[in-house]
Amino acid sequence: MAKRQIVKIDEEKCNGCGLCVSPCAEGAIVVENGKARVIREELCDGAGFCIGACPQGALSVETREAPDFDEKAVEKHLAQTAGEYIPQICFNCGRNEDEVPVLPCRKKGKSIWVCTKCLPALIHG
């Protein structure tokens, strides 16, 4: 245990949509009984990739006492849950992250994914 950054889920705001589950590369978030939760704290590295995916603003990163992040535990966990991987899709061209890297972004209150091929056109118009 040490003070470190870790994801915080506001259960009041969470509607259980599940959009935060696959953006977490460590597979640390699950939805149970209609609410997202961190399945095991040692799987969450506190990087916050899930935050931008939440349409409810239910996710944040806090600094508090938590079990150390454990990369070995992540590897084991991902090996066990390999079949549950859902590739994210670019809202613009439909390519998925197996074809091209995708980034989370926000548009008109929605969380969307955009690929690196489409991003330059969005930036430059």
Ligand code: SF4
């Ligand atoms: S994306 Fe937000 S609202 Fe949806 S399950 Fe995750 S925390 Fe809950």
Ligand SMILES: [Zn+2]
């Ligand atoms: Zn695209």
